[in-house]
Amino acid sequence: MGTTEGGLVGMYGEMEEQNQRLESLQEGPHDVSMSGKMKRLLWHGGSVWDAWFSAASNQVAQVLLTLPYSFAQLGYASGVAFQLFYGVVGCWSCYMITWLYVEYRTRKEREGVIFKNHVIQWFEVLDGLLGRNWKILGLVFNCTFLLFGAVIQLIACASNIFLINDHLNKREWTYIFGACCMLTVLVPSFRNYRLWSFFGLIMISYTAWYMTIAALAHGQVANVVHTAPTTKVLYFTGATNILYTFGGHAVTVEIMHAMYKPVKFKYVYVLATLYVFTLTIPSAVAVYWAFGDDLLRHSNALSLLPRTMARDVAVVLMLIHQFITVGFAVTPLYFVWEKVIGIHNTKSLPLRAVCRMPVILPVWFFAIAFPFFGPINSTVGALLVTFTVYIIPCVAHMVVYRGATARQNAVEKPPFFLPSWTGVYLINIFIVVWIIVIGIGWGGWASVTNFIQQIDTFGIFAPCYQCPPRAPVAATPPKLHD
Secondary structure (H helix, E strand, O other): OOOOHHHHHHHHHHHHHHHHHHHHHHHOOOOOOHHHHHHHHHOOOOOHHHHHHHHHHHHOOOHHHHHHHHHHHHOHHHHHHHHHHHHHHHHHHHHHHHHHHHHHHHHHHHOOOOOOOOOOOHHHHHHHHHOHHHHHHHHHHHHHHHHHHHHHHHHHHHHHHHHHOOOOOHHHHHHHHHHHHHHHHHOOOHHHHHHHHHHHHHHHHHHHHHHHHHHHHHOOOOOOOOOOOOOHHHHHHHHHHHHHHOOOOOOHHHHHHOOOOHHHHHHHHHHHHHHHHHHHHHHHHHHHHHHHHHHHHOOOHHHOOOOOHHHHHHHHHHHHHHHHHHHHHHHHHHHHHHHHHOOOOOOOHHHHHHHHHHHHHHHHHHHHHOOOOOHHHHHHHHHHHHHHHHHHHHHHHHHHOOOHHHHHOOOOOOOOOOOOHHHHHHHHHHHHHHHHHHHHHHHHHHHHHHHHHHHHHHOOOOOOOOOOOOOOOOOOOOOOOO
């Protein structure tokens, strides 16, 4: 066995190709009919492009609408700086996840394991490399984050549709969209999100550029003020929302596993983040420039833009995209539940769909109970994203490669721009300390304080969070009888 990076990565690639050939032989010849070709084109995705569409569209969804709100808490300079900083940190921590995934899968495949009907997940990587305690840690944090990630998207669905149709309150819309989200049980795996990921990215791109152009065309409102930053609570709440924005790679392992060549995902995610910058920074800057401190009372930026056909299109596209993102968040939870009840390897899609239904019920419940669009992002970011996608991957990587033998036999080696294991450790330590102090410490304090304020103001199970007061209905004058 070679010890150079090229040899090890090459061996991993050879095993991938061998497994694909074995799977092709087991599955038999492809369906060459037109319906078979269309099914492969629209349904079976595993290319680098499929992974890029999934990573980019999943990274920024409803949070696009709350970033101007974060700028109203942070100000221009901190808003842009935190986006760039957390984008880079997010790419690094995602790199740690991909590194550990490739290490785990390579070890298993050297043992002759073929993952034909089994989807590898993050907690299994931790279990295989570090043991049962790490498995439990990863399972608890990852599942809780994905649960509330789906909750946030469902809340956003109700918040957006209310902008078009306010005949029902937001809680009633949540009932409806929660029922619609049951349809996600029908999607077998991330490889089957090809069409949805492609259109999801188009939808989010349209919405971002609509927000930018519409805000600039609208101009600044009368007496606009830009006072941010003003208080520590608002400042660190906004910073933690951006931490949440670029911490959306809790589904990294599942997306990688759906790829034909998972080892390339580390490049895919960087390119996806660069593209996301072109959507988030211009739209947040433009909307904050136009509306200033008004955003502090409107966490959904679309609610401030004038109602036009273009805005209604953006709302509808965001609705569809958020529905897709609910699927991204709950699909890993479906896999976990399937493994718990012992049906993950079954080929019966109807059976899997029926058994998945209990998973969506707590998502529905929490979305109705805590409909705080905007503040809930920061709270989830501070209490869950910090551990799930920043601290645990970086610490796990340091523990796995703490020994000289592990470093010598590692499938991946330190990147070309940092050809030293010491440098990798220093970056991981810096990220862990920063996230603990700024993300969990200050960010957790600010986000929880803000969240409690929302509960005190609106209450749990609020029927219509941040809805404008309805105009009183004029009393009908009594009829005069002759």
